[in-house]
Amino acid sequence: MASKVIIENNAYHDSVTLMSLSSKINNYDGVEQAVVSMATKMNKDLLEDIGLLTDEAEAATENDLIIALIANTDERVEEVMEVIHEELTSKKTKKGKGKEVTAKSVHSALNAMPDANMAIISVPGEYAAREARQALKKGVHVMLFSDNVSIEDEKALKEMGRENDLFVMGPDCGTAIINNGGLCFANKVSEGGIGLVAASGTGLQEVTVQIDRLGYGITQAIGTGGRDLHESIGGMMMLQGLKALENDDKTKVITLISKPPAPSVQDKIVKEVSQCKKPVVVCFLDGDAQAVEAAGATFSATLIDAARKSVALLDPEVKIDTEMNERVTAWVEAEKGKFSDSQQDIRGLFCGGTLTSEALSIIRSTGESVKSNVAKKAEEKVADITESVGHTLLDMGDDEFTKGKPHPMIEPTLRNERIIQEAKDPRTAVLLLDFELGYGSNDDPAGVTLDALKEAKDQAEQAGRHLSIVSYICGTSKDKQDYKQQQKKLQSAGVYVADSNEMATRIATMLVQKEVN
Amino acid sequence: MMIDIDPYQIKQMDSRLLEWLSHKQNSNQLGTVHSVFDKVVNFISHDGVTLFSLAKNWVIQSPGMMKTCEDEGFSQMLSVLKPGMPINLVGNCCLEINDWQWDFSNAVVWERDIASLSQTKPDITASTLMLLNNFIEKYGAREGIFPAWKSFSDVSWEVPETTRKNIYFSPFLAGLEQLVKDIEGKKLENFMDRFVGLGIGLTPSGDDFLTGLLATWQYFAFPLYKDFEPNQADLKGRTTDVSYFMLKHCLEGQVNEALLALLENLDGDPTPQLRQLLAIGSTSGTDMLVGVSFAYQQLINDKEEKQWRLK
Numbered sequence A: 001m002a003s004k005v006i007i008e009n010n011a012y013h014d015s016v017t018l019m020s021l022s023s024k025i026n027n028y029d030g031v032e033q034a035v036v037s038m039a040t041k042m043n044k045d046l047l048e049d050i051g052l053l054t055d056e057a058e059a060a061t062e063n064d065l066i067i068a069l070i071a072n073t074d075e076r077v078e079e080v081m082e083v084i085h086e087e088l089t090s091k092k093t094k095k096g097k098g099k100e101v102t103a104k105s106v107h108s109a110l111n112a113m114p115d116a117n118m119a120i121i122s123v124p125g126e127y128a129a130r131e132a133r134q135a136l137k138k139g140v141h142v143m144l145f146s147d148n149v150s151i152e153d154e155k156a157l158k159e160m161g162r163e164n165d166l167f168v169m170g171p172d173c174g175t176a177i178i179n180n181g182g183l184c185f186a187n188k189v190s191e192g193g194i195g196l197v198a199a200s201g202t203g204l205q206e207v208t209v210q211i212d213r214l215g216y217g218i219t220q221a222i223g224t225g226g227r228d229l230h231e232s233i234g235g236m237m238m239l240q241g242l243k244a245l246e247n248d249d250k251t252k253v254i255t256l257i258s259k260p261p262a263p264s265v266q267d268k269i270v271k272e273v274s275q276c277k278k279p280v281v282v283c284f285l286d287g288d289a290q291a292v293e294a295a296g297a298t299f300s301a302t303l304i305d306a307a308r309k310s311v312a313l314l315d316p317e318v319k320i321d322t323e324m325n326e327r328v329t330a331w332v333e334a335e336k337g338k339f340s341d342s343q344q345d346i347r348g349l350f351c352g353g354t355l356t357s358e359a360l361s362i363i364r365s366t367g368e369s370v371k372s373n374v375a376k377k378a379e380e381k382v383a384d385i386t387e388s389v390g391h392t393l394l395d396m397g398d399d400e401f402t403k404g405k406p407h408p409m410i411e412p413t414l415r416n417e418r419i420i421q422e423a424k425d426p427r428t429a430v431l432l433l434d435f436e437l438g439y440g441s442n443d444d445p446a447g448v449t450l451d452a453l454k455e456a457k458d459q460a461e462q463a464g465r466h467l468s469i470v471s472y473i474c475g476t477s478k479d480k481q482d483y484k485q486q487q488k489k490l491q492s493a494g495v496y497v498a499d500s501n502e503m504a505t506r507i508a509t510m511l512v513q514k515e516v517n
Numbered sequence B: 001m002m003i004d005i006d007p008y009q010i011k012q013m014d015s016r017l018l019e020w021l022s023h024k025q026n027s028n029q030l031g032t033v034h035s036v037f038d039k040v041v042n043f044i045s046h047d048g049v050t051l052f053s054l055a056k057n058w059v060i061q062s063p064g065m066m067k068t069c070e071d072e073g074f075s076q077m078l079s080v081l082k083p084g085m086p087i088n089l090v091g092n093c094c095l096e097i098n099d100w101q102w103d104f105s106n107a108v109v110w111e112r113d114i115a116s117l118s119q120t121k122p123d124i125t126a127s128t129l130m131l132l133n134n135f136i137e138k139y140g141a142r143e144g145i146f147p148a149w150k151s152f153s154d155v156s157w158e159v160p161e162t163t164r165k166n167i168y169f170s171p172f173l174a175g176l177e178q179l180v181k182d183i184e185g186k187k188l189e190n191f192m193d194r195f196v197g198l199g200i201g202l203t204p205s206g207d208d209f210l211t212g213l214l215a216t217w218q219y220f221a222f223p224l225y226k227d228f229e230p231n232q233a234d235l236k237g238r239t240t241d242v243s244y245f246m247l248k249h250c251l252e253g254q255v256n257e258a259l260l261a262l263l264e265n266l267d268g269d270p271t272p273q274l275r276q277l278l279a280i281g282s283t284s285g286t287d288m289l290v291g292v293s294f295a296y297q298q299l300i301n302d303k304e305e306k307q308w309r310l311k
Helices: A015-026 A041-049 A055-059 A074-097 A106-112 A125-137 A151-163 A201-213 A236-246 A263-275 A289-294 A303-314 A326-336 A353-365 A413-424 A447-462 A483-492 A501-512 B015-022 B071-078 B126-139 B146-153 B161-165 B169-184 B205-219 B241-251 B257-264 B271-278 B284-310
Strands: A002-008 A031-038 A065-071 A118-121 A141-144 A175-178 A181-184 A191-198 A218-223 A253-258 A280-284 A345-350 A370-372 A391-395 A428-436 A468-474 A496-498 B012-014 B029-036 B040-045 B051-056 B065-068 B086-090 B094-097 B100-103 B108-110
Touching (some): A002 A074, A015 A031, A015 A074, A031 A041, A031 A074, A041 A055, A065 A074, A106 A118, A106 A125, A125 A141, A125 A151, A141 A151, A151 A236, A191 A201, A191 A236, A191 A303, A201 A218, A201 A303, A201 A353, A218 A236, A236 A253, A236 A263, A263 A280, A263 A289, A303 A353, A303 A501, A326 A501, A345 A413, A353 A391, A413 A447, A428 A447, A428 A501, A468 A501, A496 A501, B012 B015, B015 B108, B040 B241, B126 B271, B126 B284, B146 B169, B169 B205, B169 B284, B205 B241, B205 B257, B205 B284, B257 B271, B257 B284, B271 B284
Parallel strands (some): A118 A141, A191 A253, A370 A391, A428 A468, A468 A496, B012 B108, B051 B065
Antiparallel strands (some): A002 A065, A031 A065, A175 A218, B012 B065, B029 B040, B040 B051, B086 B094, B094 B100
């Protein structure tokens, strides 16, 4: 067992905060005992009983806060301590800054915080370009979360950024990790030697998560916005990111991620990659492996493969197990036997766009016909997003679903309703779902979906069918939502939790195919 | 800075705070900001003898508290307040905190305490106790003293493993068991020591429990309590400042409005008062209510013993 005790002097947190934090932490896996309480004499006596009354705790006064923790490993102690610290400081920060600085423009925000060197802009698209220009004029990097910015404005902003050696991440850039700080939707991952540039939000999340799970870490994860590799933008930010990471001493391996670029842009990027002094992994979903490999880079067809190859380039000694284990195949065999004759289809309901694209690519590669709202090929496009036909994969974070509604990563109602709808369809055999943890995402994404999952299973059962649900949780053990708790919640509802989006998709495909491979 | 605008208005003020202020001189520095929360700011006098507070109007009125309906001004002030900032008296009826001025000249005076409650006391009945206990069971928060009280009062209750793991469970249970022994032995001298400062929170659960218990015994004049003479000075330094003043006020017969309202409505349908009390803090309301229930049980025991003796 490992333990740690921290004292916060004169710390006044309201009882609701302390009580809910204490209850929450005590339920974490690996936590034997957690005490978050004021350092009164009685409370200190109790700490002594469990061997945690350090000298510092002994000296604490009744108006100081004691945070004491016993967990199964030193690593777990540090992880949970970090969660406690974040919860307490975020509450304080919210309180302290509540109405202190309410900036209505980038200009006034920079006046209030003159040392800032990055602006995150999330205003309606029609105003976003103007605010981004203001930031660039002030010499500040830009992360443009806003969408609905014209491609002409995007081009002009990126040219301006390139001339001034500033990044313009976006528009529609949802994920970045800069100097170990997650921006918008991002996971808490370890620092290490891999630098990433991505024209894809959940793609970047998935690769950084998988690198972390393999025990390695990242330097920077730079987002470019989904249109950066279009013909008219020419991959300006991906090229700028590649150059910046090449010049960064801490970055040993560079990983590029995108859906397939325009051919001329691919040529430009491949040319730059061929001149790069550092090893580069290129993960272009449905991309041209030959062209990439001809440039001396390493090609990856899937996100998890990109993570594995990046790690292997960083540490040639690493051993990575890529085999699907027997437990999975046994589970698949058992599930297949429960389907009724009508059940033939996979229904994928995703929060992540790139995870949808990856699943589409994988299912297509098995010879199955599949439709999606993210498909590029005309024959794969869904005719009506309100009704699934055959194998159907929906990115429910896409504009056509979220207009005027919160993204399902934040608020799951939209997807929960669709889960029930799909369960009622006699053709549905498998529901394929993703859950994203990390900054920006719902505090309990599995928990808020459980009722819908149970109802979906009940609906199917009442109709004499068995519904299989396969999921993937894109998150690390360091994320605030507690990965293991999320996993347990899903498993308690009979949901299979795969280790990657790729594996979840393969399992879903195995379930609807005649033979288990 | 807000100097140029009209002062914000205090809507209600504890009479004892008003009296304390009336003895202060114009431009007198009263004390400093002690602690800042979303709904309440606490101030401590320079001599450390008085803790008083400014709260949003919907917060339950408590001893030493003044309240305001001006939520926006209050929230704006909160965003810049920090412990240690001075609070001054300006003129006779205005408080100044970091240039924010609060006028209490039109404040409604709150002058309630246990002594001011109706002296026609509700009957002590087993049905009232059952009502209290059912309410705690159904709506009470589980994180404070509740599991220990439940285990103490219902031996058939199987204590969940997670509750046993909680380091506060055993001391609370032992405290309740010893308290019953003290009452049976008619020795109350040290019973508070086993609860003061015990538990999570700014007002630890043990202190909230004591508040509910002491208030109930005071109101119903529990015979043993009449001879109980706690040393208030002993409490100082054993719990948080905010909780120390809550206990000090309680021993002087001053408790929050929800507790007062419950005590004087115990013989009717006290559901609204129970709900109001339960809404205090995270577990504070439940802990106080457990204190009321525990004290009430002793009152019933005492009544039954007297009836038995009469027979």
